Structure formats: structure tokens, C-alpha cells
Amino acid sequence: MIHLRLTLELNYEVFEPGCDFIFNIHAAHTEQQCVLEEYLNLSQNIAPSVELNRETGSRIMRLHAGAGVLQVRYDATVQLRHHVASPAQIEEVAVAQLPADVLGFLYPSRYCQSDRLYKLAMREFGHLPTGYRRAKAIRDWVESRTTFAQNTSNSNTSAIDTLVATEGVCRDFAHLMIALCRASNIPARFTTGIDYGADPILGPTDFHAYVEAYLGGRWYIFDPSGTAIPMGFVRFGSGRDAADVAFATIFGPVRGSAPIITIQAISNNEGQLIIPYHCAEALSTDG
Amino acid sequence: MIHLRLTLELNYEVFEPGCDFIFNIHAAHTEQQCVLEEYLNLSQNIAPSVELNRETGSRIMRLHAGAGVLQVRYDATVQLRHHVASPAQIEEVAVAQLPADVLGFLYPSRYCQSDRLYKLAMREFGHLPTGYRRAKAIRDWVESRTTFAQNTSNSNTSAIDTLVATEGVCRDFAHLMIALCRASNIPARFTTGIDYGADPILGPTDFHAYVEAYLGGRWYIFDPSGTAIPMGFVRFGSGRDAADVAFATIFGPVRGSAPIITIQAISNNEGQLIIPYHCAEALSTDG
Amino acid sequence: MIHLRLTLELNYEVFEPGCDFIFNIHAAHTEQQCVLEEYLNLSQNIAPSVELNRETGSRIMRLHAGAGVLQVRYDATVQLRHHVASPAQIEEVAVAQLPADVLGFLYPSRYCQSDRLYKLAMREFGHLPTGYRRAKAIRDWVESRTTFAQNTSNSNTSAIDTLVATEGVCRDFAHLMIALCRASNIPARFTTGIDYGADPILGPTDFHAYVEAYLGGRWYIFDPSGTAIPMGFVRFGSGRDAADVAFATIFGPVRGSAPIITIQAISNNEGQLIIPYHCAEALSTDG
């Protein structure tokens, strides 16, 4: 059991006449991810509403801020108890056996135009062993053909754009892997959260976007950008793609600054300090 | 209360090694649309699974067909008891007050790239009276700038393609209206079904696609292509766009032929025969 | 020296008020392609204007047809005297040494968005030996990743669409190869004509589109679709892409039917009958 403590600070200047926000910055509740404690502080005296999505465990916070400064601070301690499985034993689920609420993750979405990639997916992955290993092969294909590069993509950039440009950030790697999974009839979704640990190249901890593919009756984690350690992901939201789970969707005139994020591993109840590490097993935090 | 009797026949030739289907051809269950009786016949001896989506009332039927002929025949008698309201009294719902399960219909989707249309929507509709009337203005704008033309679009065609091409079929009109509603912060979804009555120009009854916008706490019907009579729509499925509610999603080698559809108005329990007609009121079959 | 005799028949029904046409159906005049004799017949009594483009040797025929039937028939006997070179000895030309009228073929065009493919071209071809062999490697890459399939593309389809769809017709293969050549700083152009010989799979002789790359001071022929025999190409027009050299650009209401084309090899002046064949040498018909 890994215990992670995270802090998240968002700063906005809200202009007249105020602004509605939809935030996706609460650690999700799943069987494998338990929020031990959490605090939310808002610099304005406003009452947010927080709703739990039962399918994904995500929590959505909505609030209306008045003009002026808005600081949102969220602190949490999260316990991760991963489901761990052996890649070779995880099979794909036939379309006829997929749970109804998983079907939507087979279909194309705004940034994951799987409908245009069937032929390419068939050509590249159609002959491979099925199951977790095929999803892993798709992950590896995406990583090997794409260069991580800041400021090469924007909020319009889609999976097909990334396939062509061969560069992007974690969001773009995730969209391309998702589109190729769906084109291969593997349900896949876009998941956001925070990654453990500062990367020596990419700099400090930041929001992260990664992929979950539905295999063997669970959602397994994949990190196609290869820039983080999947065992250390604290999950916030899951959706069809970045359109669904922006950390902040903003309806009004606002100026924001870069989020300030910290995360650290702490000792668990048994007094053990477990630092997330790269492992060869398949990991899931949502079953 | 309108009573409609419909028949639907789909014919496929399925090749080895067989094929999975996801059908969306059952009349939905909503408070305003009651299925009085229905029959499903399959020419192969197979057991389909039918699931109800509680949020939308849609029913999804999955089955696996073996090689050979597959005929799917669905007959139903449906009672429509529309919620009717006065357009001037239907207001938009603030983002902060939207039900959580409606939020997804604010976001861009595969064929409705609302994220690219904010400026255009602001320019064209930002100054208009809000509420049902603004959604109606969007509907009228789409209809007036788009020509109904068969064989000008395909399954890749998106709202932006239609905005540029200025032509399409009912699916394309719906996608463009949805994208512009979402860009105006009005939740909108894509709904499929069957339209009542043979059109003298467009020919016999067919599958139809139209729009529902979330206003005044309900989903109101809009028909941006202007090719049908909204009062006579029998609803099948609702989703983010055509990706979610294709009448048939097919996973295998198949040859299909054109669906054969009939619909007629019949006398209701009080012995009245009500034929759907164009009306100025706002109609809803999902609250 | 190869002698080819070709006939070409185009049939249109022109509606009121008549129609302007720009045709690109004359065999080009180049040093290596000599038109021994040619006849043009029009079923309407109209005087076409035919202009020679000195840079490419293409001829453009313009005419205005009145309402009614228009038949255009073009017969020609063409002598091909290819420039033949050894692939290993053909070098790329530095940008600074390119003739000024070649520079335009380095830039992106409507269907060849080379500006979006620099990274991909660098990744795939940047490390290869330069010269004809690099262009050949691009040709082979395109052929190996793309399936020839009728009715999968249309007049809007671009190189990037084809890269994603991984299928198309000769026009699409040509656009993709051109875009990748330009992204690799190799000037490339789109050339149309007729290919010798009926293909057992693709059916009778038809219009063909292929690529010329500027290497070693000449334009060398490449056939990325691999569906024809380059030695048997009768060249009509060369341009930046299909936008420039459509065999017919039509400005008015018209209904056309499929062109009727024949081609046969005939004995040359020395009485030899040379049938075009596949060869390993580099061929050029424009220096």
C-alpha cells in the first residue's frame, strides 16, 4: 500500500461579472484508491457543489466565483492498493460481454477519431496476440513514433494531428493510444491525475494524462508518453478524452496562472514508506 | 395522445466467422413515450441481450450472428404524450444548476467540435435573447445556411465540415446545431428515431436524426433539417453525436441492404386518431 | 524508342447556358516525348485554344461548349526516348542550386501538406542515403503502407488523409509521396497521363497519376501506387498536385460519362516493337 500526500493550488483573477467553474481536481474514489483525508480551501466565501460520478469515481466540483482573486487549494492523502496482474493472462473482452457503460469507450470522440483509423490499426496491430499484450503493443508503437515536446500542440490537437506531427505532450500521446485501441475494438479512456515524483528532464510534478484500457473485466493503466511512473498516479477524472475531464472548465472572463503542485510518498499504516517504481506487472485502480 | 405503429426490417448477409452487432432500434422508454406493445424477430436462433440506459431511456441490443442471412424485424406500438410548453417561457439553465449527467452534453464530441466554434457562436448568437428562443435561433440559422442534399456527406462528416460545405442530410444538420448550442453553453444531444409520414420530396419514412437541447430543466426537440414533423418522432437513442447512437454498429464482415420501415398513426384508447402536425409550441419527450 | 498509339474519348452532356472547359489531355512536348501525329475532334463546331506551358511542356486546351452533346476525341502517336540513369549515381540538388522554376515544387500545395510532415519525414527518411535512393525509399514506404482501393477517396482527399486512411487510388499515392519528398527537401510534382497496358486486376487502361522528383538536374519518374509500368507512361500535364492538372476542369452544368481510352505499342521507325517493361533504372522524360 502506497500513501501519497498531495497539494494543489490554483490561482485565478476573475473579472466582472464573475465566472462559473467546473473543476476536476478531487482524488477519485475507487476500490483501489482511498482518500484518507482531504481539505479544500477557497479564497472566496462561496459554497461549491461536489458530485460523485458513480461509474468512474470521479468528483466534479462546480462553483460560481465573483470578480476578484480566486485561490483554490486542495490537499489530500491518498492510499493506493493496486490490483496487480500478469500481462500474459489478461484477455480482451468480447463486444457482446462488455458492460453497457463501457460501450461508450469503444466509440470515437472529439480528440480520438478511431473511426478514421480502423485500417491503420488492422494493418499494424490486427495480427498481434490479443489481450493486454496488444494494448501494450499499441502503447509502445505510440511512444516509439512520437517525440515528447512542449508547445507543439494545443487544445485543438487530436489523435490524428499527433499521428501526423509525431510529437506532443502527455495528453496527445494518450489521445493517440486511445484512438488506436478503440480502432482495435479495445475500450479505452482518458484519465487525468497527478504523477508522483519530479522528472529530472520534464521538471516538477504536474497534472498528467494517461490511458486506461478495458481488459479482463477491469481498467488497466497505460502511460504512453513514458514520462511518469504508473504506480504513482493519483487519479482525478476519467472520460472519453480531454474534453470530458479538463481539470478546470471555465465559463467567464478569467486570467489564470500555472498550477502549483506537490506530491510526496509517506509512510503507510504499517509504517512502511513505499516509493512508486516501474514494474512489469499490469496495474489497475478501477475494477 | 398520439398512437403510432411502426415496423422496421433490417436484412444482412453475415460472412464467416460471424459478427457482433450493437443495435439501437428499440423505441425508448421515457415518461412521455410509452411502448404499448412490441415484437422482435430474428431469423437466426440467437438470444440477444437488451439493456436499458436509465439516463436516456434508450435500449441497446447486442447479439452475435453466425454466418448466413440475418433478418431483424421490430414492430411496436408507441404512445406519445408530449410535454408542451410556450417557447417564451423556457429559460436556459445556468451551468452551476445543470444536473451532473447533463454536463457531458456541454463538451465537444467527435462530430460536434464546439470548442472551435465559440467565437462564431458568440458573434452570431451571443446578443440574442436567451432560452428556448436562442436555441431556436440557432436551429433556424443552421437550416437557412444548409441545403438538404443526399450523398454529399459520409460517416466522417463533422459539424465543421457541414458549416463549410453548407449541405448535408439530417445527421449533418443535427451535428452542426449541436456544436453551435454547446459553443453557446446550451447542452445539446443527438437523438435518433423514426419520423412520421412520408415526405413528398424526400420519399418514404426513414431513420431520422434530430436534436434535443436542455432548457428549462428538460430536453426539448428541434429538427434543424426541417424535413420532418417533430410531433411524430418516435425516439430510439440519445447520445453525444452519431458515434453513440448508430442504429447498427457492426463488428465483423457483413453486407447490409437498405432498411424497410413503415409507420402509421392509429386510434388511441379514446378512439381518437391524431395525426402529428407542425406546431409552434416547444415539445419534449424526455424530462 | 517506344512508339505508343493512344485514343481518348470524353463524352459530356452540356446543359444551358453552356459551359467552359479546361482540358489537359494533349500529350506533352518534352525532349524525351515526341508527338509524331495527333488529331483532335470535337462534336461541336467550336474553336478551342491550346496553349503550351514552356516550363513543363504541358498543353492546356480551353473551349466553350454550347448546350447539348459534347464529344472530345483525341488520338495521338507518341515516341518515347527515355533518359535512363543508374539510381546510385543520381544525387539530390542543393536548395541553393535548384533552378528558380523548380522552387515552387518544394512548397506545400493543396493536397500535399508537406509543412505538416517535416518531423515524420525526418524520422523516417532523414538518416537514409540521399539522392534517387532516398526518393525511392519514400516511394516504397508509401506503397508498403497504403492499399490500392477504389472508392475510398474523393476530390477532397489529401496526402494527410491518405497517410491516416492507409488506402486510396493512384492520385492519393502520388500526393502522399510528393508531400513526403517536399518535407525531405526534394522537389516533387504531380504528373498525369495514360499508362500502357491493361492491368489484369485494375482493368483497362485509364488516366494515371504519378510522381516526378527533381534529382540530378532532371525530373525522374516514380509510380508509388505500383499499378503501372513507368516506361509506358504517356505524359499529359505536370503541376503541384491534382488541383493543377485535372484532365478536365469544368465551369458550368454538365453530366459526364467515363472516359474511353485505348493505348497500344506499335513498331518504331526501325521496325522494332518495344513493349514497356519494368526496369531497375531511373527513367526521365523531362530534363
Place this chain on the structure above:
Amino acid sequence: MIHLRLTLELNYEVFEPGCDFIFNIHAAHTEQQCVLEEYLNLSQNIAPSVELNRETGSRIMRLHAGAGVLQVRYDATVQLRHHVASPAQIEEVAVAQLPADVLGFLYPSRYCQSDRLYKLAMREFGHLPTGYRRAKAIRDWVESRTTFAQNTSNSNTSAIDTLVATEGVCRDFAHLMIALCRASNIPARFTTGIDYGADPILGPTDFHAYVEAYLGGRWYIFDPSGTAIPMGFVRFGSGRDAADVAFATIFGPVRGSAPIITIQAISNNEGQLIIPYHCAEALSTDG
């Protein structure tokens, strides 16, 4: 006769192994634009080649720079003697009468996808009086639907992107107007140069992009962004779109800084000082 004196300074840091440049920064030679004197200074001891394009009067300068600093300074005094005509008397030229070298400007190009805009152009402009007035109506339509906004577009942005986004810079306005002109069968080209006079809103003089449409046998100037004074344009290059006439196309590793540009009106040979002003007449500097 207007006399303008301009200075242009470009600064680059060139990295190993050096870099090829194609510059388009010489004032063009046309009948109406006479270069009275000009000086070119390069900070490296290299010999550029400068070629004149006889069709457009543009001059292309190519050079190879070694690693280190490269400063390019161009000073010129230019005399403008505009062809001036009355808008109502300028007619469109029938396709059959267009000079052969104008035909290419009817076809779609990389950033001006006129082939996708025929229906929209017909709908919006098909019923208007033809001639200069129709081109002017297209100009006005573009200006009225598009907001000038820095940093909203990039080098991939096309006419269709701008139509959808409804914002951009001078390059984007020009591409959209060109695409709509071609879709209306009016040849149109992209022209670059420098605009006279610092704009109080947009800041100091800069490179400018505008449109020339072929009407009445000449190329007439249009400024769809409405941000400059057409009478004060010093013409550099003309091409199909921005792909053809970038002020600098760079083949190698380089870091550049913003160009430094000055322009001033000076007295002409008769001692008159004429300051460019907005006028209602049609202006042309290329016949």
C-alpha cells in the same frame, strides 16, 4: 507618384553546419512599382543569387550562411505610379479569356481550399453583380466576419480554419478572401510587402499580406484585414498563398528575432510629398 523609402533588417543566429535561405524581401519590379535605388548588406561575406520572376516581378534571393550571426539589411527607395480605375467599370474575365499564366490562380492551394467552398460562395456571392464589385463584396464579407487578433493562428492555419475560427491576422484574412474569390471563379493571389505607416492600434510598420484579384485584365489590390492603406503597399512577392512567398524560407538550424522595419514617404521628383491615403478607386500595381 508616391515615393517611399524603406529599411528592413533581419537578424539570425545560424548554428552548425550552416543554413540555406530563400528570401523574398526585394521590392518587386512592375510597371507601376519602380525601384529607384536599393542596397543590400549581408554581415557574412557571401554571394547571394537574386532571380527575377518575369511573371510576377518578384525577386528571390538565395544564399547559404555559415554558422554565426547573419544580419540581412535591405534599403530601397520605391516609386509607385498606381493604375487607378473606377470600380463599376472593371469586369470579370471569362475563364476562356484568362491568360494561361493566370489559370493557376483559379485553383485551390495549400491554404486556400477553394474546392471546398463552391457552395458557400455560390450562396453568398452568386447573385451579386459581377466584376470588381463582387470581389469587393467578398473582401467586405471576410472583414465583417473576422476579428483581427494576434496569436490566434499559426503557420498551419488555412482559409477554412479562419472561416470557422472567425479570427486571425492579415495572412489569414488574405487566405480566406482568396479561397472565396477562386470559388467564385475570380483568380486571386497572395501578395506580401510592407505597409505604409504605423497603425495606432497595431503598432509599427510590419510585413503585410494582402490580396490581388485578376479583374479587367489586371491584378487589383484588396486589403481584407482593413488594417493598412493599400495605396502605401510596397510589393515584394506574389504567389498562390503564403507557402509561395514567405519572406524567409529556412533550411537549417537557426534562431531569428523580429524584423526591424521602417518606411517613410519622401518627396518625389517634382518635389511633391504624397502621403498614401484611403481612396474609393480600384488600385493596381501589376498589369
